[in-house]
Amino acid sequence: MRKEPSGMKGHTDIRDLASSEGKEVLVRGWLYAKRESGKIRFLVVRDGTGYLQVVAFAKEVSPEVFAACGTVGQESSLEVRGIIRREPRAPGGFEMGLKELRILHSAVDYPLTPKEHGPEFLLDHRHLWLRSSRPHALLRIRNEICQGVRDFFYDRGFVLIDSPMFTPAACEGTSTLFETDYFGEKAYLTQSGQLYLEPACMAFGKVYCFGPTFRAEKSKTRRHLTEFWMVEPEVAFAELPEILELAEDLVCSLVARALDRNREDLKVLERDTSRLEKISKPFHRMTYDEAAKILEDPAIRARSDAQGAPPFTPGGDFGGFDETVLTENLDRPAMVTHYPTDIKAFYMQPDPANPSRALCVDVLAPEGYGEIIGGSQRIHDHDLLLARIREHQLPEEAFKWYLEIRKYGTVPHGGFGMGVERVVSWLGGVKHLREAIPYPRMLHRLYP
RNA sequence: UCCUCAGUAGCUCAAUGGUAGAGCAUCCGGCUGUUAACCGGAGGGUUGUAGGUUCGAAUCCUACCUGAGGAGCCA
Incomplete structure (x- = not known):
């Protein structure tokens, strides 16, 4: 030797x-x-x-x-x-x-043998599991998705504006945030960079941010992480139709990129790529009210009951079962628009033709993968936004800077947020989000 | 926070009230084309924790801990 x-x-x-x-x-x-x-x-x-x-x-x-x-x-x-x-x-x-x-x-007694292992054991050994073929393939897909996002926006003239991780207050006032001590003051880990992007799009026109976001909700499902990556574009002068088109173009470019550069990885994951080959513009479009009509069908009701899923209530948000039903017969993603204003975030622009509906969109991936994108046109009128902040009982002082954007040359604008792990899971054909990020952070999972 | 299920060898699992077992991994031996190789042998256990029922508990009961799936919330 x-x-x-x-x-x-x-x-x-x-x-x-x-x-x-x-x-x-x-x-x-x-x-x-x-x-x-x-x-x-x-x-x-x-x-x-x-x-x-x-x-x-x-x-x-x-x-x-x-x-x-x-x-x-x-x-x-x-x-x-x-x-x-x-x-x-x-x-x-x-x-x-x-x-x-x-x-x-010389390695002795490597823990991950070539046989099957349970999820707890694998997650406890994530630092070693990364060497196995399945995580390796999936994280290579993630790499292409992340690079694809950056190329997509760079090629279209978007400017990367990094939003802060530490924030002084809740962005949307709804989610539970991680609290931390900031030199004696309370600070929170960000749940979205959007509010910081809106001022930036008034400076640069087209901007995006791309980084981790944090939710302290005690969600315990395969579709949730406490730390996940989100890409959020924000475009000045953009109204809902442009936002829909931007979302379509981004998703199509990422699917095409994965099919082009991750063939071997998709094979390792035994992904049915024929389902991905069919992804193209235009995506199926439907309004909330059209979707609600489908879900109120007695036959759908019966299936929902049989599966023990909670029944869809008109005016309420969709559950996991509902999202699956809406996309099950589609070969392309569904874009659901015009949700009821009062179940959506305070900053979403009400439809002038019907203020009870918001100019917003959720993009639902096919094959039951659910929501991958949520976006909207934002309220650009100062007084309307102030009224909405008061309705939601949000701390007015904390939003002073956000309101000021509407005082100096306000214009219609909008954008969306896309969950990177959800896209990676969908493209890779894996059920659980925890496999789509190198070191998943979940309820009761902080190691390694 | 709520509902359902689970916890047995390093790992994946079997044993349903009567001596705790198999495959893989490890170690030893065999095989010149293997493909999660195969064949033979060996070592490996406070059955999640605490209490209870019983002549006897991995098994039944109670509490707690841990995990999985789902709900709510969302990307």
Whole structure:
């Protein structure tokens, strides 16, 4: 066994090995799995870019190397050197005929065995679980989604305006916030950057923010995290139709990007990509009242009761069952607009044609994935906004700066918020949001 | 906060009132093309915690802890 990688020019990423057929290369990585059969031993090495089957014959390597191939533990870090050859029996179509092996660190009793594990055990070992193929595939999709968001807005001339994490008061006055001590003052972790973006869009025209947001609600479902990432565009002069179009364009570009760049990852996740291929403009549009009509159908009622879901109440918000019903026969997302003004946030613009309805939209993903986007046109009239703040019994002083935007050159404007983990879950076809973020924060989950 | 279900070997699970078991992982042996390899052997347990019922409790009862799914709220 060699002590130093002498005479080696450098290592090769596994994903680039196809061009090295017939050549001797050095690969650095970790032992993912191993198998043996008498005088032949197989090591599966991963390096973050792919998986490589390494074959060691007892007659072709030193006795020390062959013995090491039998005893080296799962997830040991190592360097392997050998000839790359085409081999149909190897996963990926190529394998390495081992010449030299150097174990950098020998791992003993790696906890995540190749068998099945429960969610609690996996989440307790998230720092190691990241090495497994499924989290790896999903987080690579997340990477493309995040980069896709930035490219989309940059290409359209949006300016990134980072909103603060510490806020002096509740943004919307509804959600429960995480409270923290700020040099003796109470401060809260932000639940949305929107209120800070509205002034910025009056400065830059088109802006967006992209970062973590926090909700202290004790939600205990597969669709909730206490810390999640949200992208929020805000556009001056934009009214509801433009907001709908922007949301459609963003979602379509992200789906296309994942289909283009995450083919292998979607395969690992066994995602039915034919469902994603169908995502295109225009999305299905319906008003709240049209959606309500569907949900009040007796046949739907009966199904809702049979599943033990709470019945839809006209004028109220949709539940998880309702969202699934509204999208179950659709091959594209549904955009539901014009919700009742009084079940929506205080800043949403009432429809001038019917002030009991708000100029807002929820985008519901197909296949039961539910709401991925919520947005609206914002109230731009100072007196109306002030009245709404008082109706909602919000602290007027805290919103002084927010009201001032309506005093100096106010214009119609609007935007939306998109939950990154919900999009990643939908595209990756996984049920639980906790898999769509590297280190999920949930009720009773702060480790690791 | 509420409803439902669960907690047994490192992991995934079986044992329904009568001696606590299997597969994987680990260790030993066998096999020159494995694919979650396979075959043989070994070690591995205060059955979540506390109390109760019983001749006898993993199993039945009570409380608590932890987790899962759902509701409410939302992205």
